[in-house]
Amino acid sequence: MTTVREATFDVLRACGMVDIFSNPGSTEVPFLVDLPSDFRFRLALHEGSVVGMATGFAIATERPAFVLLHTTAGLGNAVGALATARVNRAPLVVVVGQQDRRHLALEPFLTGHLTALAGPYPVWTSEPALPQDVPSAIRRACHEAAYGRGPAIVIVPRDDWDDPVADDLGLAAPLEVRRPPAIDHASVAEIASLLADSRSPAIVAGAGADTPATWTALTELVERLGCPVWQEAFGARAGFPQDHPLFAGQLPAGRVRLRETLAPYDVVLVIGTGAFRQYPFEPGPLVRSGAIVVVVADEAAAVHRSSATLGVVADPSLVCGRLVELVSRRETSRHTSRTIPPVPEGPFSARHVFAALAEQLPEDAVLVEETPSTRPLLHQYVPARAPRGFVSAAMGGLGFALPAAAGLRLGDPTRPVVAVVGDGSSMYGIQALWSAAKYGCGVLYLVLSNGGYAVMDLLAARQGGKPAWPGFDVDLRAMAEALGCPARLITDETTLRATFDEVLPGLADRREPLVLDVRVTPEEHFEP
Template sequence: MTTVRDATLAVLRGYGVDRVFGNPGSTEVAFLADLPDDLSFVLALHEGSVVGMATGYALATGRPAVLNLHTTAGLGNAVGALATARVNRAPLVVLVGQQDRRHLAAEPFLAGRLDQLAGPYPVWVEQPVLAQDVPSAVRRAWHEASLRRGPALVVVPMDDWTAEVDPSLGRAAPDRVHAPVPAAPGPAVDELARLVDAATAPVLVVGAGADGQAAWDALAALADRIGAPVWQEAFGARAGFPQHHPRFAGHLPDARSRLRATLAGHDLALVVGTAAFRQYVYEPGPLLPAGLTVAVVSADPDEVHRSEADLAVLADPADLCAALAARVAHRDRPAPDRPHPAPVPPPAPGEPLRATHVFAALARRLPADVVLVEETPSTRPELHRMLPARQPRGFVSAAMGGLGFGLPAAAGLRLGDPTRPVVAILGDGSSLYAIQGLWSAARYNCGVLYVILSNGRYAVLDRLTEQYGGKPPWPAFGEVDVHGLAGSFGCPARRIRTHPELLEVLDEVVPTLATRTEPLLLDVAVSPEPHFAP
């Protein structure tokens, strides 16, 4: 007899799946018990960490990660992380447990109304009508996640796993689905080329959808060809251009008045791999300076349709920009005058460490191929200036902005690609949203360097409250011991309180990043930075 479980495992095996991320519950035991030797279970201690690890793994491998969530509580705990996975373009196949189908109508204990619980963030959700259909639903979820780059959910009642599959009934999904072959350069490239050649001062804006070697090469060739500066989108989750390139101008501001000032003097903005334009704090007034034409190129239909643009092209950024670079006229223009970050002197005797001291020390030591995971809201601008992404996937952050992504995602990134060193720079407040992820990093030999900037407060929120003329109603939490918490989860940790201690440990640890299999957390006491830009 072939059971639904047997058939589903065969589907996963056929796609080369060798692990399932999850936090187990009773509605999933029939699937998880006695997993075959070629399929391992990667345990995280909270569903947000499950999704965070799986997201990092999927971003590192470029293939869907498979994860298991436990009915209403598990899926509910994971919704914010699933939203981040969707906006981070991470393909996930999510198996969600459900109560026994035979009494589901009576809503027994642990039953859930699951099809809408994650809202619009999954790219596809299905609870098969028949147990027989579960393997086909998992097969389709793989295709949906792969092609639409997001989480695809299959809700499986617990008794379905032991049901018998009747092969005579066939299946409702193909084994393989090929993505559309990119169209040859055509009218879209012709129209974009005319816009670029007619512009007197074009500018490129890049986003996370251009984070890949082919897109970087095409964009660098295009920027050099037309002599344009290149800006990174505000709050970009990944780098869309080599940030050490001479034509890289910096990160766009996230408020309308500063965006207008930055783009003033340009008559064409070619936006690649993102929407036009991401904002944060609302400001009245026009979004763009007068006279600016905007063209968007993205493989994401949502980005194309929500952009304030004169022309939008749904296409692969690398292919289209390579064709465009070969089509437009050459212009001999110097690179933008971009000031280098001012040197950061070491703290004077008795002066506390600041985040910029940590960034400066890392900047002098980290290799070019490092994967830098960021979740430090109050010092993100300084991190961008001092630690540019020099290779694709060199910068990873949470596209949705919610905290709790960075710590488990760093472990998943290292697990998915152990050839790249991974360093996660997190605020202590950020780390506490997913601190239990340290257990998984230690258990599964994810050699991540976690640098925790500990100031015992939500510094970014304290400063925003002060800008509103008020006082924070929440207390500081300086008594929280991140170093001690790390030890309780089996993750080695060190306390850093002085600049010499910081340099000593970085000189010891950074050379080992490429090969280490044990995570290390540095609990670095820092004072809030004196300047702040949200």
């Protein structure tokens, strides 16, 4: 007779989840001891890093990643990263250990009240009623994570793993779930008609458009329409080639500038995201009166929360591909030339770093971003040129980039990975450098050290007051080296460019991470 543990390993194999991302405790020991040789255990030193690394891995592999967390403490530490995974649309199967089922009623040490601890961020949560239900719950969690595009949680008491499962019992979940590739042809025809009648259409691309199939179909549609393409504000990923002549830039995150930006367009087709992502609250409508907004996304929640005339839940690549067949090519000379700001003379700053990176970054590189005070500048200098060319934390919480970059590299070792991180941001996930070094993740980490939380200082200045928080200066090179990760200090542009000359051409083949502690002058302006 098979045990729950053995049946679970069979489920994980069938789902392609043989990498286990974890920072385990006593409740997970019965599952992990004598791990089968075809599984790979990936240790991180904090649960935020565990989930962040798994999130990057899931994005890179485009399939669910398996996370194992330790009861209340582990799940509690991971909630912020789980929120990021949800908004980043990263499928995760998260098993959370629980105390022994046989004395849970007494609430022994390490008992967790777990079902609601992660709040609304899981796409699905299960606390199996019987040990024998655990493999089925994990199988279903794989489906829920894949099609809900987020973390699915299963809570498993430590004594469940050794219980028997009848070999002929079967799983209470399908072996395979298919979502038919059919689309609503009437809805697509309606969208095509709106575009045909439009005098001045525009497209907004979101993270949900960041697949090779959607890039191809959307690019062909844009070229037939001859219309500009905007990237959603604070997008976790790029949904369109940002070096394309029709790419117009990043949408503003405030209503006033958003309304001004979209004012010339009578039909705005939003692909792969909702309408529209905002940051500071401002009164007034999102778009001018009379403008028609159409949203197409395969995430129902994104469609449901949109301010739109029409919303369609469907695969964006299929809808765009069908629209290409239905819309006529427009004779237009419209094009958008991407404006690259000049690098000013003066102290060494993030602009110098981004300008040098733009010149030397491999075209297929994955750029991971977590630098709040300079993200707008990064977008101006360094475009995403391939699917999955840009990855960021959609939730806005810090601590994502360092572990996610390691996971992206683990998930797809063929592509070079560069993470651009602020020194303040790095403090939220610095433990991930240990895992990056341990597992040979050849990531180039560019840490922009400006001596504090620069974005907070800029926001305080905009508020007209002085910050209550102090600046800080940490020795990131020493911290990285203490965690087993090679690091260098960079204080000038000449040294930076020489380092890029040395490292970037061979980054795809690199087998150890490298941290560059780049000391820069803080920027004086921030506009989300």
